Amino acid sequence: MENTAKPSNPLSQKDFMERPQLEALQFERLQKIVKHAYEHSPFYTKAFDAKGLKPEDIRCLADIVKLPFTQKTDLRDNYPYGLNAVPRSEIVRLHASSGTTGKPIVVSYTRGDLETWSETAARCFLMGGVTEEDIAVIGYGYSLFTGGMGAHQGMERVGATVIPQGGGNTEKLCMLIQDLGVTTICCTPSFFIHLMEVAEKLGIDLRKSTLRHGFFGAEPWTDEMRQRMEQGTGIKTHDIFGLSEIMGPGVAGGCDGRPGMHIFEDHYFPEIVDPQTGEQLPPGCEGELVLTTLDKWAMPLLRYRTHDITRLTYERCSCGRTLVHMDPIRRRSDDMLIVRGVNLFPSQVEALLLQVKGIVPHYELVVTREGAMDDLEVRVEVTPELFGDQVSVLESLRKEISLKIKSMIGINAKITLVEPGSIARSAGKTKHVIDKRQK
Ligand code: DLL
Numbered sequence: 001m002e003n004t005a006k007p008s009n010p011l012s013q014k015d016f017m018e019r020p021q022l023e024a025l026q027f028e029r030l031q032k033i034v035k036h037a038y039e040h041s042p043f044y045t046k047a048f049d050a051k052g053l054k055p056e057d058i059r060c061l062a063d064i065v066k067l068p069f070t071q072k073t074d075l076r077d078n079y080p081y082g083l084n085a086v087p088r089s090e091i092v093r094l095h096a097s098s099g100t101t102g103k104p105i106v107v108s109y110t111r112g113d114l115e116t117w118s119e120t121a122a123r124c125f126l127m128g129g130v131t132e133e134d135i136a137v138i139g140y141g142y143s144l145f146t147g148g149m150g151a152h153q154g155m156e157r158v159g160a161t162v163i164p165q166g167g168g169n170t171e172k173l174c175m176l177i178q179d180l181g182v183t184t185i186c187c188t189p190s191f192f193i194h195l196m197e198v199a200e201k202l203g204i205d206l207r208k209s210t211l212r213h214g215f216f217g218a219e220p221w222t223d224e225m226r227q228r229m230e231q232g233t234g235i236k237t238h239d240i241f242g243l244s245e246i247m248g249p250g251v252a253g254g255c256d257g258r259p260g261m262h263i264f265e266d267h268y269f270p271e272i273v274d275p276q277t278g279e280q281l282p283p284g285c286e287g288e289l290v291l292t293t294l295d296k297w298a299m300p301l302l303r304y305r306t307h308d309i310t311r312l313t314y315e316r317c318s319c320g321r322t323l324v325h326m327d328p329i330r331r332r333s334d335d336m337l338i339v340r341g342v343n344l345f346p347s348q349v350e351a352l353l354l355q356v357k358g359i360v361p362h363y364e365l366v367v368t369r370e371g372a373m374d375d376l377e378v379r380v381e382v383t384p385e386l387f388g389d390q391v392s393v394l395e396s397l398r399k400e401i402s403l404k405i406k407s408m409i410g411i412n413a414k415i416t417l418v419e420p421g422s423i424a425r426s427a428g429k430t431k432h433v434i435d436k437r438q439k
Contacts (some may be wrong), residue, residue, distance in 0.1 A: 011119060011157075012126045014266060015321045019314075022322065025266055027061050029294035034058050034067065037300040040085035043078055044302070064269065064292065065280050069303045075105035075245065083299050084108050091298050096144040097244035098336075098343040098409065102351045104144065107244050108298040114153065116295060117247045120264040121154020121240075124253030127262070127319075128213055128238040130184055132159030135210075137176060139187030139195075140218065140341075141167035143410075146248030147218055147341070151186040151240075154250055160184065167191070167341075170198040177209055184213040186240070186249075188341035189221035189229070193372030196232050206233040215240045217249060218341040220330050223259065225372075239328060243308075245301055246291050252326055255319040262323040263312075267294050270324060271303070272312055275333040286311045288333050289326070307334040337433060339367055339374045342411045346432040349378060352404045358386040358397055362423045369437040376413040378405065384420045 007013070017025070035055040037044040047068045048054065057066055075083060076099045084091070092111050096104035109117070130136065136155045140147025148166055155162045163180060165173055167187070173195060176182060185192065192214055199206050211233060217240035226237050239254035239261050251268050252261035263270050272287040273280050281287045289306045311327040337344050346365055353359050363380040378401065386393065398415045405413045424431075 007126065009126050011123050015123060015127065015262065015264075015323050017266070017322055019322055022266060023061060026269055026294060029266075030061065030064065030269065030292070031055070031058060033292075033294055033296075033300050034302065036297065037085055037302060041083060041300070043074070043083050044085070044300075061269075064271065064303065067292075067302045069278060069290070069305055070301050071305050072100060072105060072245070075107075076100060076103065079103050080106035081108065083301070085300055086110055086298050093149075094144075095146045095149070095244055095248065097146070098345060098348060100345045100347050102348065102408070105245065107146075109296075110298045113247075113296050113298050116267055117150060117250065118153035118157040120247065120267055121150055121250030122157035123264060124238075124240050124250045125154055125158050125160070125184075125215065127253050127255050127321075128215060128236070129256075130155070130158050130160055130213060134158075134160040134183045134213070135163065135181055136160045136184040136186065137163040137165050137173065137180075137182045139165055139167060139173060139185055139191060140249070141410075145410075146242070146244045147186075150242065150248035150250060151215070155184075155186070170195055171202065174199050174202055174204055177206070177211055178204065181210045183210050184215070185211060185235075186215045188218050189216040189225050189237075190219065190340060190369075190372045190374060192216060192229055193225065196229070197371060206235075209233075211235050213238065215253075217241050219338040220328070222330070226259075241326070241329060243306060245304055246293055246306075247296065251291070255317060255321060257317045257319040257321075258325075260325055260327045262317065262321050263326055265323055267296075268292070269294050270312060270326070272310070273305075275307075275309070283312055283314050286327075289329075307332045307336065309333055335433065337365070337367060337435070339376050339411055342409065344376075344409050344411065348409060349405065350432075352408055353378075353380055353401065355404070356397065356401055358382050359401070360420065362425075364423055364432055364434055366434045367437055374437060376411060377416055378413045379416045379418050379423065381420050381423055382417050387417075387420055 038055045090110050091108045093109040096106045099105045138151045142148030215238045242249040242251040252263040254261045269292040271290040275288040289308045293301045308329045309331050313325045360381045366377040368375050401415045
């Protein structure tokens with residue numbers, strides 16, 4: 001049965017707009033942002049001119065298909081500020097995420113953009129039932145990564161009491177949950193399962209704790225993980241989705257109705273396209289999610305190819321929301337790996353390896369899952385001269401690579417130096433990734 005009762009919080013009421021009203025708002029915002037991008041970002045001026053397109057050519061929402069796509073490579077090629085459409089003085093925050101090679105991609109926000117971001121993150125938490133009575137611990141990293149700050153702002157906007165713990169430090173987190181009466185946790189799903197294991201070892205029964213909600217995202221997770229988390233702790237789990245390029249966590253969030261999430265379409269306009277041809281697909285078809293930021297002023301992104309594979313449905317949800325529903329995201333159309341919530345591309349590791357003397361460009365990344373935590377092993381060949389060298393030389397080489405990966409990508413990887421010629425060669429596309437995690 002459909003739930004028609006709208007929540008009292010004015011922010012959440014935006015989730016229930018009738019579709020004609022929502023679409024009118026989307027169109028009004030689309031026209032404004034397209035004009036803004038064209039007039040203020042040389043990147044878009046060039047891209048529009050190349051297509052012979054003017055902002056006035058966007059006469060209805062369906063005209064969005066006339067706009068050029070944007071890609072991660074556009075951000076990389078125009079690093080760091082090339083897509084910006086406001087003067088630097090209006091930018092109040094920068095974050096960054098993994099690029100496909102050495103440099104990260106940088107994203108900029110105006111004060112208004114941060115407002116929008118906290119609004120949609122807050123709507124996500126409100127959808128999950130968080131109120132100002134809640135005490136929320138943030139277990140996403142506070143860094144260039146958008147997870148920590150994004151969840152923090154959203155929780156503050158709801159009015160919950162926020163504990164900015166950040167990633168890691170599991171034992172301390174267990175203590176905080178117990179001592180401070182934490183009711184809500186935001187972290188990656190794999191980290192939460194790790195937390196459950198640590199709590200058990202410490203003799204802490206999370207079922208008897210005050211914890212009642214968890215908002216998990218930044219990486220794919222399965223129904224089996226959901227069941228394990230809910231049964232093991234008695235909490236209610238909620239999915240939260242987002243990406244740095246578009247904003248950060250809170251582009252979409254899960255309701256109680258069914259698996260998957262609602263996209264906050266009044267700010268982020270979604271399409272599904274065929275990943276091969278780029279052709280827009282009708283509602284209900286599985287394909288690549290493409291997002292347009294309708295009112296992000298510092299760095300507008302038009303038709304951004306997320307590479308996330310999903311499906312959208314527009315029927316009103318059993319929770320009563322009119323917002324489009326997106327299936328849980330379980331896979332991507334590119335080779336980006338997410339290991340412990342950290343994004344990484346094989347090409348990025350390759351670029352780092354090639355900076356190291358004595359390394360040859362034959363490598364593979366082996367991802368495994370021990371319990372709930374992902375592990376990354378980088379197996380890489382060394383030159384024949386080095387391979388015959390002393391153990392201490394090889395050991396310092398291993399350390400050098402490990403440090404580079406830790407500092408540039410932010411992940412502790414096991415480095416295995418292997419004999420020259422031992423990594424399989426291929427005549428076609430080389431397979432650099434062996435992902436042994438269960439899908
Ligand atoms: O992961 C933002 C975020 C932080 C979302 C905290 C949720 C919670 P990026 O580092 O730019 O941003 O990575 C974005 O992560 O394109 C998806 O492939 C994946 N992803 C994010 N949330 C989910 C989710 C943050 N709930 C990339 N389910 C995206 C599956 C997710 N995949």
